[in-house]
Amino acid sequence: MLPALEQIASAPLSTDLSGIAGLAAALRPPRKGDPEAATGNVRTLTRLLHDNPHHAAALRSHLMHLLSTRRQVSLYTDTGILSNDGFFHELRRRIAYRVLPPALDERNLQDCLELVFPHESDHLWLQAVPFEAWDALWQAIAGAPQEQALNRAAASDQGKTLTELLQAIQVLSYRISAIGMEPELIRIYSDVKAFESPFLMQNVELHGWLESYRRRLQDDSAPVEDARHVMVLLDQCQEVVDKIRKHALRIGTSVSLTYRLLRLEQNLTRLRQLLALAEPAITDAQEQRRTGLALAMELVEAHNRKYTVRGLLAGNINLLARNITENASRTGEHYIAENRREFGAMYRSAAGAGLIIGFMALIKILFSYLHAAPLVEAFLFSMNYSLGFMLIHVLHFTVATKQPAMTASRIAADLHRSGDGRNLDIDSLVDVIVKVFRTQFVAVLGNLTIAFPMAYLLVTLWFHLSGNHFVDADKAAHLLHDLDPVGSLALFHAAIAGVCLFLAGLISGYYDNKALYTRMSQRVVRARWLTAVIGKRGAQKLGGYLETGLGGLMGNFYFGIMLGTIGTVGFMLGLPIDIRHITFSAANLAIAMEALQWNVGLHTFVLSAVGVLAVGAVNLWVSFALALFVALRSRQVRFRQGGKLLKALLARLAKKPGEFFWPPRDLPATSPQAENSSGSGSG
Structure with a gap:
């Protein structure tokens, strides 16, 4: 560790990443995710900085200068957050980048993580170190006395970093407003009106907070609005997301809706984290450091896993499967x-x-x-x-x-x-x-x-x-x-047939979900060619049947295809x-x-x-x-x-x-659906 610290101390205002990359390599344990080795390395570095305040001051200045000379907004607004291109585009992008990674630009802080934490398992050993060890290291770096020249440079660098942070906050707020007013979300939860939507109101409130914050940066005596009002509106946005999820369980969902809701939640969470870092009044100092460490770990993990297909599938397919199996659960009654x-x-x-x-x-x-x-x-x-x-x-x-x-x-x-x-x-x-x-x-x-x-x-x-x-x-x-x-x-x-039976069950749930989400009964009634053939009453009956029975029909159809082929x-x-x-x-x-x-x-x-x-x-x-x-x-x-x-x-x-083979005589009927079990359908 000393060679890396001495390299940094020799040129603390350098923009070269080799010193920080060397220090990260020295902290990295031989075995990935080894908590004892990783914690021991961090504590060793803390003792070295306590014993060498000059190295601690140089490290602090070097870190601040590296941050200020890089574009940071994309790191805070994109890393760990799904893109706006949709699920399938994101899936194709990740597969392509697994084969041929994109070029790096060291001017972006987001790409600098590739040089400092190049291993896909780096987030494991970083997360294995307890907060107390990281906090002690941070105190050793932040509390080191600095020379006057470095102090002036640090103040300038801190201002640039804070400006980037505020820009990221503004970008996230605009994104939340845009996603929250998507027609697909409003159709499912129409109670959110355009003029009273918390997705829009949080942006209005946050814009006022940003203006007061920027005035405070120019004039220390200027008042700053309380960011707690923004946090309350963000909580209201999360409540709407939760309500939309509950409605989706009843009326069905889609891949695009699931993707949008997940992306919206990610933006809400990230905005809360950045507000907590920018506004000390929201939390106390220790909680602020805890939030900053959690965000750093999240960013490194997201960077390490940014091209993994499994993570994307796990975050979206599980939610979609929840709705599919929820329909199967109701059918199971x-x-x-x-x-x-x-x-x-x-x-x-x-x-x-x-x-x-x-x-x-x-x-x-x-x-x-x-x-x-x-x-x-x-x-x-x-x-x-x-x-x-x-x-x-x-x-x-x-x-x-x-x-x-x-x-x-x-x-x-x-x-x-x-x-x-x-x-x-x-x-x-x-x-x-x-x-x-x-x-x-x-x-x-x-x-x-x-x-x-x-x-x-x-x-x-x-x-x-x-x-x-x-x-x-x-x-x-x-x-x-x-x-x-x-x-x-x-x-x-027989086991192969069992797999086919399982797949048929998923297909049934998928089409049940699709029929509900697309309002199949209304679509059938609106088909003029169909009403001309069977009449409006017949179309209504057919639409009602398809909305509740399409899953069973399609599950049986595809099950037959699987067995026959x-x-x-x-x-x-x-x-x-x-x-x-x-x-x-x-x-x-x-x-x-x-x-x-x-x-x-x-x-x-x-x-x-x-x-x-x-x-x-x-x-x-x-x-x-x-x-x-x-x-x-x-x-x-x-x-x-x-x-x-x-x-x-x-x-x-x-x-x-x-x-196990015959119901008790005195057990009363409790399920009206099961009473018609001979009419429940199956195939």
């Missing part, structure tokens, strides 16, 4: 049977789906007999799945494997309402999980108990009408082999990828057993039946785990009571095992 009446309704709903899937399994095999080109076959399979699942949805039937993606969001919503999981009511969560489990059980039961006999009945009828079995012995053996949980890739293929993609790429779905597997088992006239060993039949159940378990577990993970991440919930929850579930299973 329909998938939980509260009492025996709803339990029976869920069975009938699942049985209806099993009836249709029995036909779909046969139609798929018929399409395979066409021996069409791979892409044509993939199209036929996809349409069979998509149209079949959409029909199931329209008829308000339920496919059991579509439930986990919805119920996982419901459970995540309960965890979110408890905060971070520490104050969670475990008993209440156990009740929800037990209800979800038994509802899932009866849905699977309804699918299987109808799909198997329906498929068997259809192929038996085919045999009596045509004189031939629906499939030959080789095809039947192949169907049985595909169900072998040990000798085939059935479970791996994955096998063909695997064939074309030479990869062993395909899908296995529990209900279709049960139907295929019935088709194979009819073709072989049950002339198979008991071992083969039992193994195939176990394979069907194992496929279902993998379908359900993979889709549920992925959906729960995304729902928790989108709500930024970290559940840390897994062991306690597992013990509570095992205790409930030991005490009342029947509740």
Whole structure:
């Protein structure tokens, strides 16, 4: 450290960055983020400056001169704040700069950070040092006596730096006014009127404060307006942002809205920080130093991560996913049977789906007999799945494997309402999980108990009408082999289907959100060509249905596309990828057993039946785990009571095992939605 300090002391008014860069390198620990080494280095530097006041004074003058000779505004207004170009432009820019970084201009303080803190992990060791150590270092630098010549230079440099700070404050205020009056934000929260908007009023108030502050810089006796009024208006701006977020949960959101709100919050936070630094009356001296240190750390971290794609995605996609999973959470209410009446309704709903899937399994095999080109076959399979699942949805039937993606969001919503999981009511969560489990059980039961006999009945009828079995012995053996949980890739293929189920749930949530946000019902009514065909009343009914059911239709459509194309993609790429779905597997088992006239060993039949159940378990577990993970991440919930929850579930299973499969007799109906669970739709 001494060589760097001596280099700085030899020319304290130099604009060369090598001295500061060398000092930062000396403070940098050998291992990134090592708190003990980093803290030790900072304290060593503090002792050196205490022992050498000349070096401390020179370092202070050098830092002030470096700041005053650089353009600082962009550092305060751009670093760590999303650009105005939008999410996708920012994403493309970061990807491009990861490949080919932009040129540096040392006249900008923003670019000087690249020379002083060039490592992407520098913010880790800087943040690992406690505030007390940094504060002691700052006191050692600021309290050192200076020569008269350096004092005059420092006063001039301080004035230039303060001017740059005030310009940054003004820029941020104008940006907040512009973003806050965006038509997209006003449409969602129309209570903000143009003449009384806090986004505009904060700029008016801040303009008066800046004028008085500049007069004070020229005349020490001039009064300065209190900046607390500006802070109050900034708090009101934040309240509006929070209200817009709450409205977005109800009426939907978009990528652009999420991006604007995040950018607006970043500008509000930065403006508060700069005001606290410029106006000592807002906070005391120690709190002001704490704010300055926090801002410095934030700027260095933002600089180190300015080209990271992950950070951009984490800040925006999580908020968008929150709205998507919120729609799935509300849909999940329909998938939980509260009492025996709803339990029976869920069975009938699942049985209806099993009836249709029995036909779909046969139609798929018929399409395979066409021996069409791979892409044509993939199209036929996809349409069979998509149209079949959409029909199931329209008829308000339920496919059991579509439930986990919805119920996982419901459970995540309960965890979110408890905060971070520490104050969670475990008993209440156990009740929800037990209800979800038994509802899932009866849905699977309804699918299987109808799909198997329906498929068997259809192929038996085919045999009596045509004189031939629906499939030959080789095809039947192949169907049985595909169900072998040990000798085939059935479970791996079931996991792929589980991923597809999870993606279908996200797609459903996305389109539910989109239908709400774009006011689909009003758009449909305004379509003149449509009203000319079906009339205004018909358009109103269609618009109302699409606004609430578009997500289910599109989720089922894309789910069918995924199921129908994955096998063909695997064939074309030479990869062993395909899908296995529990209900279709049960139907295929019935088709194979009819073709072989049950002339198979008991071992083969039992193994195939176990394979069907194992496929279902993998379908359900993979889709549920992925959906729960995304729902928790989108709500930024970290559940840390897994062991306690597992013990509570095992205790409930030991005490009342029947509740996992059958609802108690005395449990009253509490969910009006679940009463119509047979009409909840799923696909």
